[in-house]
Amino acid sequence: MKSKQVIAMFNVAFRQMVSTAFNVLLPFVVIHFAEKQIWGEFVSILLFILMASACNNFGHKEYLLRQFSAEPGKIRRYFTQNLYSRVPILLLSVACTLLLFPVPQAFFISLSLIGLFVSQSFEALIVFEKRFRLSAIIEMVTGVILLSAIYVCRESITALLIVKLYAGFLLLKALVYVYLFFSFFEKKQTRLSFYILKKSFPFFLLTLAGFLASKNDVYLVHFFLSKPKLAEYQILNNLCLFAMGTAGFFYIPFTKNIYRNSEVVIVKLQRILIIMGFLITISAVAVIFLVVTFYLKTTVPDYFYAIVFGYIFPSFVYGIKIIMLSKQHKEILVTTYLITGIVINVVLSALFLNLGLDITGALLGSAVAQWVVLGLFLKPMQEHWGT
Template structure:
């Protein structure tokens, strides 16, 4: 019996490590890519990459309709109907990508770049579906190994030819990397996937996940509107530097979320007592995690990227990450209570706050001004959710 329990603990531990490893890999691969392009005479490629990803991000919030959050929730609720759900999700992604493709045609980009963006958009749109299945079927270990191999080869090629790369060639390599990942996911999860495509099914899934889509789009804007405003008010070079800072923040958030995601399907089934115990535990963990993340942020920005960050910016970064850890749990709480509409309304308020503050202070304070606006948005988001819970929902969980 003891051996059986030990094996179960070890299995869960390896699963958690694999999930965190995937989060780390995604984040650090992006940071290392930024570093290679910044330090090895590829600033033109970096600026093109930042612009490409920024434009892509605007369309991705549409094609990521519902997102991984919705996918995991639906799979955990109806595991016997996973194939039907997956076919509906894929159908909806195809419709959304085609719609976005029509808009992309009118963007002032070279036609070959537009084609690459549409391909990249489709591949990335499938990722949340794969991720939900990977988490639910506990396939993180083998996926982590495969992704590590793919990313290592990609970064090695970029490093070897960084000084001779042209922007379009770089984008081609980026598409190839994403294609290889998608083929691997399909091969691994083939038995779970159905291509019984249907317009009617896609319409139903889009309606059902509408509030999750609202959360995705407002969440993206709440976290990225400061980046776009820097691009509007300042210049592309400053935007590239802030993109690196924003990426470091995202890495910290991805790592934290990866730890929690390991048990995500179970969280929605917790009784009120277990749910409250988890909340207390994660508050302490959030503080510890934020301290470690802030130390890493300070060292990486100052000594790796050579971006001068002082103690004021570091304290602001700590506040941002800590608030995110608290907010992350509130999102689980409200999702468990089926209160996505409330989250959506509060997120919209946060977007407005971030946007207004950004326009007011970015020209004067530059990078720290943008990050302050972002942090204030997260702060108000958390305060509003807590107040609503205390006043209205406290009897429900």
């Protein structure tokens, strides 16, 4: 592997670790200074913010990456048009916020949605331009500011206070990204384009399905269990997703190569992903064991950790296949596979939670769904590799 490729992988890993580490650290800090109940109350609000944000994004990152690769000379045009075209969706989510939450919460939740909308709009540019190190610094600095603010307010932490600080953190990050990437805005492209939304729609379904596949068990825990249990499960879910997200370290820097039919790169990446996935999953299980035992101090059956392994590992096998099928304009096929997994996850997790299996049941339903999705991808994968 060339030195430039190694550096690119390192930069992706650094950025991903910084942004995900913040999501992992935040609940630990809040629970340390407050209690699980307060974090659980905030998670109820956060689940709405994340769902609304997934809708506001409307698959723009995946759509733009494909367009940037196909027509690199029109990056500014595609970026600006896509951004303006998604504004009505943002306004709709803000209107829903005002209807669903009390005014003080709704105001700051709306600010959070705006901040997320703006900052996440630059994801495609960051990936395509390989500005991972710069993005990591932004994530790290703004994350430290938020954690510092929580420390300063540690004597009076409430769910509403966390929402206020979270909104400020997202808006600050959005402003920094706008300042740094302002040159990519094209003033002439200020009209809404329903054509772009139409073309982005398959990617929207794909990303929404991916989001639900990773979070629907948390929504079910929110429905079935108490706020402290929700707080515990959200922490464990974040740790699992952090491990699963490391798969991107190995293929995100090569998105251009994948879209441009570099078969040699793809075959090498697939092998690396499986080997590294096994090692990373084992490490993640060990970390989760320590968190459950010494921090959460909750009781889980011994087989819980086998379930954790089963939940994390499959994503390393089928992750790159999602990009391959997207390149072939088969987003609907990928979405169908993911939705199948979501349905299985919801049915099994709800059943296990209803039977009193607690957070173990929720994770078991998710793990079974992951292996079903892996099975669905294997046949196309074998056909692609000619095995």
